Amino acid sequence: MEKVNLKTQNLKKKLIEIFKKHGLSNDHATISANAIINAELVGAYGHGLSRLKMYCDRISKKLINPKPKIKIKKISQSISHINADNSIGFVAADIAVKKAIQNANKTGIGLVAVKNSGHYGLSGYYAEQAVKKNLIIMIYTNAPPAVAPHGASKSLFGTNPICFGTPTSSKIPFILDTSISKINRGKIRVAARYNQKIPEGVTLDKFGNPTTDPKKALHGVQLPIAGFRGSGLAWMVDILSGVLTGANHAGRVKDPFDDFSGPQNIGHLFITFKTNLFVKNYNNRIKDNIKKVKRLPKIKGVKEIVYPGQNKYKRFKMNSKKEIKLTEVIKKDLELLKN
Amino acid sequence: MEKVNLKTQNLKKKLIEIFKKHGLSNDHATISANAIINAELVGAYGHGLSRLKMYCDRISKKLINPKPKIKIKKISQSISHINADNSIGFVAADIAVKKAIQNANKTGIGLVAVKNSGHYGLSGYYAEQAVKKNLIIMIYTNAPPAVAPHGASKSLFGTNPICFGTPTSSKIPFILDTSISKINRGKIRVAARYNQKIPEGVTLDKFGNPTTDPKKALHGVQLPIAGFRGSGLAWMVDILSGVLTGANHAGRVKDPFDDFSGPQNIGHLFITFKTNLFVKNYNNRIKDNIKKVKRLPKIKGVKEIVYPGQNKYKRFKMNSKKEIKLTEVIKKDLELLKN
Numbered sequence: 001m002e003k004v005n006l007k008t009q010n011l012k013k014k015l016i017e018i019f020k021k022h023g024l025s026n027d028h029a030t031i032s033a034n035a036i037i038n039a040e041l042v043g044a045y046g047h048g049l050s051r052l053k054m055y056c057d058r059i060s061k062k063l064i065n066p067k068p069k070i071k072i073k074k075i076s077q078s079i080s081h082i083n084a085d086n087s088i089g090f091v092a093a094d095i096a097v098k099k100a101i102q103n104a105n106k107t108g109i110g111l112v113a114v115k116n117s118g119h120y121g122l123s124g125y126y127a128e129q130a131v132k133k134n135l136i137i138m139i140y141t142n143a144p145p146a147v148a149p150h151g152a153s154k155s156l157f158g159t160n161p162i163c164f165g166t167p168t169s170s171k172i173p174f175i176l177d178t179s180i181s182k183i184n185r186g187k188i189r190v191a192a193r194y195n196q197k198i199p200e201g202v203t204l205d206k207f208g209n210p211t212t213d214p215k216k217a218l219h220g221v222q223l224p225i226a227g228f229r230g231s232g233l234a235w236m237v238d239i240l241s242g243v244l245t246g247a248n249h250a251g252r253v254k255d256p257f258d259d260f261s262g263p264q265n266i267g268h269l270f271i272t273f274k275t276n277l278f279v280k281n282y283n284n285r286i287k288d289n290i291k292k293v294k295r296l297p298k299i300k301g302v303k304e305i306v307y308p309g310q311n312k313y314k315r316f317k318m319n320s321k322k323e324i325k326l327t328e329v330i331k332k333d334l335e336l337l338k339n
Numbered sequence: 340m341e342k343v344n345l346k347t348q349n350l351k352k353k354l355i356e357i358f359k360k361h362g363l364s365n366d367h368a369t370i371s372a373n374a375i376i377n378a379e380l381v382g383a384y385g386h387g388l389s390r391l392k393m394y395c396d397r398i399s400k401k402l403i404n405p406k407p408k409i410k411i412k413k414i415s416q417s418i419s420h421i422n423a424d425n426s427i428g429f430v431a432a433d434i435a436v437k438k439a440i441q442n443a444n445k446t447g448i449g450l451v452a453v454k455n456s457g458h459y460g461l462s463g464y465y466a467e468q469a470v471k472k473n474l475i476i477m478i479y480t481n482a483p484p485a486v487a488p489h490g491a492s493k494s495l496f497g498t499n500p501i502c503f504g505t506p507t508s509s510k511i512p513f514i515l516d517t518s519i520s521k522i523n524r525g526k527i528r529v530a531a532r533y534n535q536k537i538p539e540g541v542t543l544d545k546f547g548n549p550t551t552d553p554k555k556a557l558h559g560v561q562l563p564i565a566g567f568r569g570s571g572l573a574w575m576v577d578i579l580s581g582v583l584t585g586a587n588h589a590g591r592v593k594d595p596f597d598d599f600s601g602p603q604n605i606g607h608l609f610i611t612f613k614t615n616l617f618v619k620n621y622n623n624r625i626k627d628n629i630k631k632v633k634r635l636p637k638i639k640g641v642k643e644i645v646y647p648g649q650n651k652y653k654r655f656k657m658n659s660k661k662e663i664k665l666t667e668v669i670k671k672d673l674e675l676l677k678n
Binding site for chain 1: 414415417418420446447448450452454475487488489490491492493495501503505513515517521547564565567568569571572574575577578579581582583584585588589590610612614616617618621624625627628631632635636637638641643644645646647
């Protein structure tokens with residue numbers, strides 16, 4: 001974070017203080033603050049400061065454990081199982097990705113499952129860590145009900161992102177981090193907080209009617225991408241991150257904003273492997289691959305074909321130089337939480 | 340195949356004879372015939388008999404090697420690299436999935452990469468093998484250019500399926516096998532052979548205009564599901580199955596029907612793992628998961644919420660009892676190829 005704007009650095013210090021005041025260790029507070037600042041810098045506001053109050057509320061209500069006893073069970077040299085003891089999701093994911101990196105470095109491949117975790121922000125943020133170590137990574141996590149299975153009129157799947165990262169031989173990693181819903185739930189939450197409308201055709205209200213009102217959408221259903229296909233991908237993610245890991249699944253992950261009846265018990269799955277397992281020149285091959293795609297003729301109005309992660313990187317660089325603009329709602333949250 | 344209709348059994352024998360006549364060993368001919376018959380029985384006609392002549396043509400032109408020296412390189416107890424020596428894709432995939440099953444049984448996880456392979460039909464067919472051994476499996480393969488990357492006006496990605504399979508505790512496996520294009524290329528080929536129209540909104544002709552003419556679509560562009568997201572998933576599959584494995588990638592996989600300038604050199608990646616790595620009661624958990632989804636309220640007109648693979652299984656059971664109907668085109672192919 002050394003090149004980050006001074007005011008952003010101060011904001012980060014403020015977040016660390018807030019988390020520490022809520023009982024987190026300095027380490028865990030720093031990991032959490034870093035993740036939140038990163039979300040702001042890449043422009044993923046639904047995973048940034050807009051969630052700070054929610055995290056603190058859940059700590060205060062003992063639904064997030066500020067002093068978790070996180071257990072890492074070794075299944076084999078490649079495989080680990082983490083019981084996050086209801087830690088804040090950021091910390092569980094940080095430990096898990098580091099373990100997945102370690103396992104892949106040791107044996108070529110790593111598989112790390114996490115249970116008893118919570119919302120951890122952006123999968124892509126953790127993918128970056130592995131890609132920086134020259135590894136390929138796949139990450140799956142489940143989330144509270146938001147998307148209706150194909151054929152159902154009620155939500156059950158989360159927006160269940162699929163994340164894939166690979167080194168590119170350039171400093172800008174290839175990181176696909178895509179939810180399987182037509183719109184991210186975080187974006188709907190932000191729109192709801194600021195009384196903005198959401199696009200047409202991406203959500204239904206609780207009666208099954210199309211809506212552009214974010215508050216109605218939050219009580220209704222988000223539509224999956226590509227009908228049966230997107231619904232199948234969401235189901236796959238629920239199985240990989242929930243059924244397999246020992247976490248909640250099948251719609252039992254609690255909504256962190258609305259449901260204070262217990263911890264979320266989200267599950268995550270991290271798969272890592274070395275890029276040079278089967279070829280010696282992976283870096284040249286991926287460089288060539290990206291170049292070939294970028295050189296294709298473009299459709300009208302398109303200046304550049306970008307790969308997943310490129311725009312996010314650009315936003316990060318740009319926003320790092322500037323002060324993070326705080327809305328009145330966030331300013332109020334910060335004021336409230338530091339006292 | 341013991342419960343299969345007698346005429347289907349005879350058809351299979353005919354296919355085996357045809358492949359043997361083209362130089363394949365009895366084993367390889369049987370593996371190939373089984374895969375083709377299976378595609379017909381599950382109703383995936385684009386991967387069935389409609390491709391038989393193409394395979395034989397490519398063998399005759401020495402682009403598929405009828406007597407391949409397939410090399411399996413052990414990278415670790417979990418990881419293997421297969422050089423398929425331009426075998427028919429069915430054989431490469433069959434060997435690969437068996438190796439991936441073996442590795443997962445030994446160490447909990449298997450990772451098998453294949454290069455110098457060809458079109459292998461349905462990913463789901465190989466996934467079934469692993470699921471029957473009580474393993475979870477993920478399969479990626481690339482394919483000839485068919486889908487335009489987001490922002491490009493020319494195809495480069497294949498329809499690059501994503502396949503995921505898991506045991507369900509019932510005899511019907513959960514097998515998601517979804518291409519990332521709005522329509523399968525095989526379906527367009529079948530429509531072209533029989534002069535049928537294809538649905539609106541799923542393809543463009545070579546000038547970038549929407550078309551329902553399958554022949555124009557084959558020379559044009561298939562649209563990815565979900566825009567940038569589907570395009571990103573297709574790119575991920577090309578990296579995992581092509582860049583990583585040492586196979587062709589970035590649009591270099593040859594179209595098996597149109598391009599006789601060399602072997603396809605398709606790549607595949609198989610990831611397998613045990614279901615009980617992290618929980619003791621996986622079978623109960625997945626059973627409960629599926630039950631919860633199935634019990635959701637349904638939208639109007641939907642009788643049952645089905646999981647991926649369920650309809651295919653039903654079609655297989657139904658079609659197994661009946662004779663496979665041969666079209667005039669296929670009858671002509673069979674007559675031609677057996678002489």
